[in-house]
Amino acid sequence: MSENATRREEILGRIRSSLKVDPDAMDRLEVVADRLEDHKRNLVPERAVGTSAKNVKQFCQMMEAVNGTVEHVKSPSEIPGAISKYLRNHNLPQVIRRGSDPALDKLPWSKARTLQVSVGVARKDDEVSVSRAFAAVAETGTLVMTSGADNPTSLNFLPENHIVVVESGRVAGSYEDAWDVVRAVYGDGEMPRTVNLISGPSRTGDIEQKIELGAHGPRRLHVIVLNRPAGSK
Amino acid sequence: MSESKIKVGLFVTCLVDIFRPSVGFAAVKLLEDAGCTVEVPEMQTCCGQPAYNTGDRKTSKEIAEKTIRAFEPYEYVVAPSGSCAGMLKKHYPTLFGEGTGVQSRAIALADKTHELVSFLTDVLEVKGVDAQFGRCVTYHDSCSGLRELKVHKQPRKLLSSVAGLELREMSDANVCCGFGGTFCVKYPDISNDMLTKKMANIEASGADVLLAGDLGCLMNMAGKLKRDGSKIEVRHVAEVLAGETLLPSIGEGED
């Protein structure tokens, strides 16, 4: 037996002897197997349950309450212009980095003539990144981001400014609703390498409990809500 | 009520017994005014908290068993202290083995034990008292009464019926005064720090009388206020509710 296996047996053995349980007791194994397979919901707060319109409204309010900014567009074709305008308003260079998400690929970037768009992971000197959210959660104004070439995780953290596009149909009520979508895409019990729940720009209260934005992650988080029904790509 | 009066056994508490019997008599008056007959079993001493909180479980059990026996004949047991009532109500049942005879007796005692003021309002449904006190008071929520027995609104409700009394809430009324039984002598420096913060809140309230429902906390706070030369009077809430405020306040002499 390897050292690791020995230690493993020692710890598991100690747990079983402290609990005074039989390692082979089928009933205990079944209880756990059922719980993992059923992954039943616990109490979901009422505020997380609502219509799609209510979810979107609440998501935006909660996001703004944690210092995120939100704007709405009606068509994907408006997005490049909205990004360009946002950068201008904040005196940022017209340079962004994004992943290879097909929905982002399809945007008419040439409409925003000054905007320089590169695709890939975040680099040290990138000031602005653009991502597309996998989903969002109304309950706490939370974006759900999944890793992959479409939307590299480093884009969520390294640049000082993060712009996220989310389709209104992807705004769920609760975290549990979002997990259902994750399971539908990745399979039961499976996860992408990284799932980030993001609620507002980076902050710290470590110095005298005074809240400062932009501790390590983005100082600004801007959300562009694309108001169209889910599934209509 | 007069047909069949409620029979209450008064758990005096050791501090009231030794230091401030007037609190006990105030409790008796309040209970009698509310239609109870009050008896004081002679076989009571202390609830056992000094032993219990020091980790001496054996002594705690022995004292608890004596207390349980002393109060078996009563319909209700009432104490002018959230801490001692809490000991009888919340802790005695945990001292004895599950399902033992003595545990069931401890549970029976727990079920009928109440802190004085909450007994008046919650069990006897007393809406107000016939008392007058033309002073500005502030009320400290002692920890055990507040957290173990949920005594918070009850004293405020009855105080609001006292003629002439004005209640000014202090900040952090629900934060410990630093007494903690033996804690205050085992860790005097920390206790003093907590007490000093409490003093600042009491002073800042602008009240000229400090009230609470536990004599331990009251002696702790009075001792500090008097050491610091404060003019603020300190009394047990029962004294004010019973209209018995002629005796010197806690820590004050007769002159």
Add this chain to the structure above:
Amino acid sequence: MDSTAHNFKKNAAGALNDAQLQRALAHVPRGFVKKRADAADALPEFERLRDQGRDIKNHVLEHLDIYLEAFEEKVVEAGGYVHWATTAEEARNLVVRLCLDREAETVTKGKSMISEEIGLNAGLEKVGIEPVETDLGEYIIQLRGETPSHLIAPAVHLNKDQIEADFRRVHTELPEERNLHEPASLVHEAREILRDKYLDADVGITGANFLIAETGTSVIVTNEGNGDLTQILPKTHIVIASIEKVVPTLEDASTFVRLLARSATGQEISNYTTFSTGPKRRGDPDGPNEYHVVLLDNGRSSMLGTEFQDMLRCIRCGACLNHCPVYQAVGGHAYGWVYSGPMGSVLTPNLIGVDEAGHLPNASTFCGRCEEVCPMRIPLPRMMRNWREREFEKHLTPFTIRRGLGVWAWFAQRPKLYQRVTALASRLLKWRAGSKGRMKNVPLADGWVKYRDLPAPQGKTFQQMWKERGNV
């Protein structure tokens, strides 16, 4: 980490006389306490969520062996490794070995109390690897050679002028005349300095707030985003977590997410809650190539089945520290080891022994505020009392207290005699106080009269007067 818990009284006295510390600690009741209350009030289901959180943890603890095996299986399935460590030393050596084998020179670290518990930084430094703490508070105390004084706010014992002085002392490459008076400028400076460290690091080490058995996922919760930069940029991500961190499902983790930030900082949710499963996948352009989880026992398995099992429900939110008047008075360092406040007073004796940490469970008034706010409804006062009972049984309770208690208990069990003695004491004390109604000196009551007078008795006991009035 070496313990000074046995010196608690001395540590506390020093803390009470430290004006800087007292100034810093004043932020705790003003900040955390109010924010938590507001957050709890804003969610009507909060109390019921607490009940569920408690029940989920209880269920996990009763099936801990099975959940750990399930978690391990999923980690391996996702391409990760699980390492088991029975002691702090084993865990430290394991992590150091993993770093050495990867020829690591710099290691970035997210905030982790387990790292403190196993003395990881010292272990890494000993073999020439530079550990860089990236949580702002942790970074600050690392510069100062200190340990965290709070579970979630490691530098809560410091004021900004102290931090400014440290930055000026260490960041000598920056212009001296720069303005560092505001927290914002300090935050910005730390951000700039740490940026390169993230990119240069060979290994990133994080703790875990939760481990999810259903998916083999580790979860970290941060506000700064430092933990994420720590774990996605280096080639290797090592997670160090204690065995009780496992929870069954994503749904269960969601319940804890709802409880954690509200209890800790009063936020609805922390800014970043990150779920990591295995190393990066085929086609992933970023993320670590390797993913390791070190599971630490270090005495926890022995707490199961004892009166201290409930302590293993703790999710390290820090609410009990924030609300504890003793913690507010002396701060975290006085407790002398990794964990402080009420949770430390219960956990520390379990992990390093009650002989060493015996003061901690005694330094409480049992005011009960900790249990009142604990999201996991851990009966902290009850367990502090359990420790006092063990100390009493082991004769660790100071002799003077044992003797005093013995004399008192002897009388307290003999009511007739007791009443004669109390009547005498009442009369004597009243006589001693004279007309002043209080005493500045009382034999055997030094602790009391050091800071306060003793109010005098009224002269007769209640029992005496009751009898005199014709009652029996």
